[in-house]
């Protein structure tokens with residue numbers, strides 16, 4: 001039977017959420033950009049205020065529904081609704097931000113409830129614009145937090161790179177489902 005995955009794309013403003021969804025999607029992405037009233041935090045003319053939506057088929061009729069969730073805390077309620085339905089999350093972190101490691105920690109904390117049930121991969125973007133902090137710093141921070149997560153260096157504009165990351169996420173989703181089925185079988 002064809003399966004359907006709901007995948008959230010989260011991360012701070014400017015991390016590449018909309019770009020990644022557009023790079024992956026087979027349908028024209030439903031964009032909900034609006035004038036950015038928070039120029040102090042990020043010098044972007046527009047920003048996502050509701051959600052971005054895209055779709056990608058995986059073969060065998062399986063389909064992924066991609067939702068870009070807003071980066072600003074004031075849209076918290078929407079994150080809560082969507083995370084209940086999602087199987088996995090791609091968390092994008094802008095390597096060029098002031099403190100990307102704190103961003104990583106903050107977003108992981110924010111999506112704590114997603115943890116056990118759902119799969120999560122981290123994508124570090126904008127590494128073409130500067131290599132600091134290095135990838136090891138992300139691994140070190142995750143280690144300190146006791147989290148075992150794959151971390152990818154990705155350019156959100158590069159469809160092949162984003163697809164590779166999505167593939168890893170789907171594999172994690174399936175591994176978790178198999179582990180749950182096994183736990184159910186032995187219980």
Ligand SMILES: Nc1nc2c(ncn2[C@@H]2O[C@H](COP(=O)(O)OP(=O)(O)O)[C@@H](O)[C@H]2O)c(=O)[nH]1
Pocket residue numbers: 011012013014015016017018019020047048125126127128129154155156157
């Ligand atoms: N150079 C570079 N630009 C990127 C990368 N990822 C995203 N961008 C650009 O960053 C800008 C903001 O991306 P956007 O998708 O709007 O971020 P969002 O706020 O998370 O939805 C866009 O102009 C993207 O083309 C990257 O890895 N490298």
Ligand SMILES: [Mg+2]
Pocket residue numbers: 017018019047048052068
């Ligand atoms: Mg966006």
